[in-house]
Structures are given as structure tokens and as C-alpha cells.
Amino acid sequence: MGQERTNAMVSAAILNFLFGGMGILSCLHGLMTLNRHMADNAWLTLAVMGTGIGILLVTQALILLPPAAAAIVSAIGILKPAPWARAWILTYAILSIFGTCLGFLLGGMLNDVQIKINLVSILSAITPQAQHANPAPIFIIGFIYPVILFLLTNTKWKDAFRKPAAAG
Numbered sequence: 665m666g667q668e669r670t671n672a673m674v675s676a677a678i679l680n681f682l683f684g685g686m687g688i689l690s691c692l693h694g695l696m697t698l699n700r701h702m703a704d705n706a707w708l709t710l711a712v713m714g715t716g717i718g719i720l721l722v723t724q725a726l727i728l729l730p731p732a733a734a735a736i737v738s739a740i741g742i743l744k745p746a747p748w749a750r751a752w753i754l755t756y757a758i759l760s761i762f763g764t765c766l767g768f769l770l771g772g773m774l775n776d777v778q779i780k781i782n783l784v785s786i787l788s789a790i791t792p793q794a795q796h797a798n799p800a801p802i803f804i805i806g807f808i809y810p811v812i813l814f815l816l817t818n819t820k821w822k823d824a825f826r827k828p829a830a831a832g
Contacts, residue, residue, distance in 0.1 A: 669745050669824060676813060680739035680756065683805055687732025691725040698722070727766060731759035731806075741825075750825040753817050757810035764806030 698721045734756035741749025817825075 669742065670820075672816070673742050673745065673821065673824065676753075676816070677739040677742035679809065680735040680742065680753075683809070684732045684735030684739065684756075686805075687728050687735065691728045691732065694721050694728075695725050724767070727763040731756055731763055734759055745824045747825055750817050750822065753813055757814040757817075760806050760810040764802065767802070767806070 734752055738749060738752035738756045740746075741752050
């Protein structure tokens with residue numbers, strides 16, 4: 665390999681494991697919550713807004729799962745350091761930035777007052793914490809951190825992930 669992994673690379677690997685694990689757990693929690701509350705509250709499945717919330721939660725899970733898996737795979741590659749790690753870091757960064765922007769766009773589409781009132785009442789029936797969600801951590805984890813990773817992989821880190829020269 666071009667160089668040994670640095671402390672910054674180990675820190676990035678730990679953060680990738682952490683954020684990837686949080687993403688997968690969040691995805692599974694959303695699907696389990698949706699399943700449990702849709703089964704317990706039949707009116708949610710019949711209400712137009714309830715069906716919309718179901719679609720929104722499934723879409724969120726489908727958007728969240730690929731970058732979370734890519735984060736975990738890239739963390740393994742960073743710790744090796746394997747030649748394929750850089751590609752997985754870039755994949756994670758691009759998927760995360762795209763997913764975060766898409767999530768904020770979908771959230772921005774819910775700015776209509778009546779939709780927001782219905783959304784808050786249905787989400788509060790599902791989970792009381794939904795009314796107090798803060799977008800700042802989502803923006804930091806889903807946008808700023810991947811941009812930093814993207815920039816780091818285009819600097820000295822490139823050498824660490826190069827394939828070793830063939831002996832002989």
C-alpha cells in the first residue's frame with residue numbers, strides 16, 4: 665500500500681461504523697414502528713394521510729439503507745486499508761448527500777399548513793418525538809460529514825488505498 669492508515673482514517677472508520685449502524689437501526693425502527701402502528705390502528709391504513717405516511721416511511725427506509733450499508737463497508741475498507749475502500753467511501757458520500765437532499769426536498773413539500781397539521785397528528789400517534797425532530801444532526805451526518813470524507817479521499821488518502829505494486 666502507499667502508506668499506513670492515519671489516526672484520521674481510523675476516526676473516519678469509527679464514524680462510518682457509527683453512522684452506518686445508526687442508519688440501519690433507524691431504518692429498521694421506522695419499518696417496525698410503521699408495521700406495529702398500522703396493525704394496531706386500522707384507521708391509519710384507511711386514512712389517505714395514513715397511507716401517505718406509510719409510503720413516506722418506506723421511502724425513507726429505502727433512501728437510508730444504501731448509504732448506511734455503504735458506510736459500514738467503507739469503514740471495513742478504511743481499516744484494512746483496501747484498494748476498494750476509496751470507491752466505497754465515495755459511494756457512501758454520494759448516496760448520503762443525495763439521500764439527505766432528497767429527504768429535505770420531500771420534507772419541504774410538506775409545508776402546506778393542513779398537510780403539516782395532519783402529518784403531526786398522525787406522526788404523534790406513531791411516535792411522540794416526531795413533533796420535536798431537529799434537522800441539524802441529520803444535515804451534519806448526512807451532508808457535511810460526507811462532503812468532508814469526499815474531500816479527504818481526494819487528498820493524501822488516495823495513496824493509502826492504491827493497489828500494491830506487483831512484486832517481481
